[in-house]
Amino acid sequence: MKLAKKDWFFIVLIVVVVGVFWAISGEVRTKKVPLDTNHKRFYDAFAQGAGKLDLDRQCVECHHEKPGGIPFPKNHPVKPADGPMRCLFCHKFK
Numbered sequence: 001m002k003l004a005k006k007d008w009f010f011i012v013l014i015v016v017v018v019g020v021f022w023a024i025s026g027e028v029r030t031k032k033v034p035l036d037t038n039h040k041r042f043y044d045a046f047a048q049g050a051g052k053l054d055l056d057r058q059c060v061e062c063h064h065e066k067p068g069g070i071p072f073p074k075n076h077p078v079k080p081a082d083g084p085m086r087c088l089f090c091h092k093f094k
Contacts, residue, residue, distance in 0.1 A: 030092075031091060032091060032094050033091050033093050033094065042058070042093075043093060052088040052089075053084070056084050056085055056086055056088055059085060
């Protein structure tokens with residue numbers, strides 16, 4: 001069975017798509033939530049079934065751009081106008 005030109009095009013297209021997905025699926029580059037005394041209550045609450053959205057709302061108690069708060073890095077995404085920060089969408093538990 002001989003492959004036609006359109007068959008080769010399809011094969012090349014599939015290889016490129018798989019290659020792109022493989023290239024962008026690497027190690028997570030965001031910092032994980034530290035396993036320390038400040039974050040232990042979040043680990044415990046998550047282990048007991050608390051939802052990530054509920055835990056996200058509590059992050060701003062310490063990580064907030066206010067005097068004495070732990071500032072976000074310069075290139076950190078800003079809080080969306082229509083909802084809470086989604087910290088645990090990017091930052092995973094260890």
